[in-house]
Amino acid sequence: MxxxxxxxxxxxxxxxxxxxxxxxxxxxxxxxxxxxxxxxxxxxxxxxxxxxxxxxxxxxxxxxxxxxxxxxxxxxxxxxxxxxxxxxxxxxxxxxxxxxxxxxxxxxDPPEYPAELARDGIRVRRCDLVLSEQPRLAGVKTLNRLENVLARSEWFDASIREGLLCDREGRLVEATMSNVFLVVAGALVTPLLTRCGVAGAQRDRVRDLAAAGGITCDVRDVAFAELEEADEVFLANSLIGLWPVVALGEKKWPVGSLTRRFQSEIAADDAKA
Amino acid sequence: MxxxxxxxxxxxxxxxxxxxxxxxxxxxxxxxxxxxxxxxxxxxxxxxxxxxxxxxxxxxxxxxxxxxxxxxxxxxxxxxxxxxxxxxxxxxxxxxxxxxxxxxxxxxDPPEYPAELARDGIRVRRCDLVLSEQPRLAGVKTLNRLENVLARSEWFDASIREGLLCDREGRLVEATMSNVFLVVAGALVTPLLTRCGVAGAQRDRVRDLAAAGGITCDVRDVAFAELEEADEVFLANSLIGLWPVVALGEKKWPVGSLTRRFQSEIAADDAKA
The missing domain is CATH 3.30.470.10 (Aminotransferase class 4, branched-chain amino acid transferase, N-terminal domain)
Structure with a gap:
């Protein structure tokens, strides 16, 4: 490096x-x-x-x-x-x-993620590690990141690209290095980060792009089970852009149209002078 | 420095x-x-x-x-x-x-705590910060110590030497830089550190000395309100030794005989070749 x-x-x-x-x-x-x-x-x-x-x-x-x-x-x-x-x-x-x-x-060095991850989507797992809740630090990207290190060390299967993290009430919070969005009935849903989690700048941009495009983005508590009902799921961070999530164990999602739309909008935004 | x-x-x-x-x-x-x-x-x-x-x-x-x-x-x-x-x-x-x-x-440089702290005891406060619970890291002195930094920044009154920390159920866990012991009916009680907190080596020694001296030391959940009923309270860490706690707001405790006994035993243990 x-x-x-x-x-x-x-x-x-x-x-x-x-x-x-x-x-x-x-x-x-x-x-x-x-x-x-x-x-x-x-x-x-x-x-x-x-x-x-x-x-x-x-x-x-x-x-x-x-x-x-x-x-x-x-x-x-x-x-x-x-x-x-x-x-x-x-x-x-x-x-x-x-x-x-x-x-x-x-x-x-710049990131070298294979292009097929953004194109075809990724497999994820649910991490065993349960995020602790500290409202004083929630959303903040502090240097206290041992939970992320522990969560990322749970799997070695290279075909699984990310791990989803929940709090102790079983609410979906984020992934180890990215924020998570669900598409439900044409609207975006992303977890509230007032108890734990890191609020990424890419998450902010997706929210802003949604607002600008007239798409609702609900920021609220999300039960892990809501993933079952989601039409699309994607992860966002500043290096990966958006990765569609297509599999979690036996559960599969398509790479949906809103995911594609936000991928395009982010690419266009990045290309702006 | x-x-x-x-x-x-x-x-x-x-x-x-x-x-x-x-x-x-x-x-x-x-x-x-x-x-x-x-x-x-x-x-x-x-x-x-x-x-x-x-x-x-x-x-x-x-x-x-x-x-x-x-x-x-x-x-x-x-x-x-x-x-x-x-x-x-x-x-x-x-x-x-x-x-x-x-x-x-x-x-x-070696610590320069005034001798009267160990002799006359200290005043403490209850911190507003609520410790988060991460069983995977509880007891471990990791480099993720922002909660201690935040808690220690809550007060500037130099007459208050330590701050007590609770979890979100209101259980007493520790102080910002020391472990806490209560004396109740001739026995020691110290909080269980399986959800949060740092287990100090001085805490281990107090427990060992108690066992060797035939004094029960209960390691268990301690409601903050139990402090009210404690006969003595003291804090332990490797630099302060033992500090008697004599005041928390209006509540006062004496410097009791078990606190004195463990102070002497620690001093004797430290003097051993």
């Missing part, structure tokens, strides 16, 4: 071991795609990043600084991961009196 | 930004005191550290290596923090096929 990295604007590959991001996962991150030097879906990524920093009371990095750093590490095609931590402090949990946030902007 | 640090046995102050400890909090840590070059309560610390690594499927560092690294960073008096992460991998949540754990052994 090659990576071009800036730490607080300076080319570097390391960070102090005293950083609170390492000590406590005290920080947030966002991952996005850069294509032909353009950070795709940037406005929504930055809005989420700013929201997440505020949720943890970490100063929000300057947007122009972030944009220029992305341009430096990713002049053409790349995956860029932006991490913001609460920086360095003493040993304990107490936050420093004055936080100097640490900013890590790292470019990785 | 001065720190003497070894990363994988080599003097260093930094770690790659690609470390999974930073990326996902994918690792564990333990903090202990070194006095006159001796790692206090070492056996229990190592047992916990090994257990925590196993809980995350991270290879357990060699005990002799850790001991020699502690001796190198902390020849005399220090606080030593041992962090073990899943090391470096690609960008996603998937664990590497073969994990090469990363080991960080860092020595800090």
């Amino acid at each position: 090659t990576a071009s990295i800036l730490v607080d604007g300076v080319a570097a590959s390391t960070v102090t071991v005293l950083d609170r991001g390492l000590a406590f996962g005290d920080g947030i991150f966002r991952t996005l795609e850069v294509r032909a030097g353009r950070a795709l879906n940037w406005d929504r990524h930055f809005r989420r990043l700013a929201h997440d920093c505020q949720a943890l009371d970490i100063p929000v990095p300057d947007e122009a600084v972030l944009r220029s750093e992305i341009a430096r590490v990713a002049p053409r095609e790349a995956v860029v991961k932006i991490t913001v931590t609460r920086g360095t402090s003493g040993r304990g949990y107490s936050k420093p009196t004055e936080t100097v946030a640490r900013r890590i902007v790292a470019a990785f | 001065t720190a003497s640090i070894l990363v994988d046995g080599v003097a260093a102050s930094t770690v790659t930004v690609l470390d999974r400890g930073l990326a996902f909090g994918d690792g564990i840590f333990r903090t202990l005191e070194v006095r006159a070059g001796r790692a206090l309560n070492w056996d229990r610390h190592f047992r916990r550290l090994a257990h925590d690594c196993q809980a995350l499927d991270i290879p357990v560092p060699d005990e002799a290596v850790l001991r020699s690294e502690i001796a190198r960073v902390a020849p005399r008096e220090a606080v030593v923090k041992i962090t073990v992460t899943r090391g470096t991998s690609g960008r996603g949540y998937s664990k590497p096929t073969e994990t090469v754990a990363r080991r960080i052994v860092a020595a800090f």
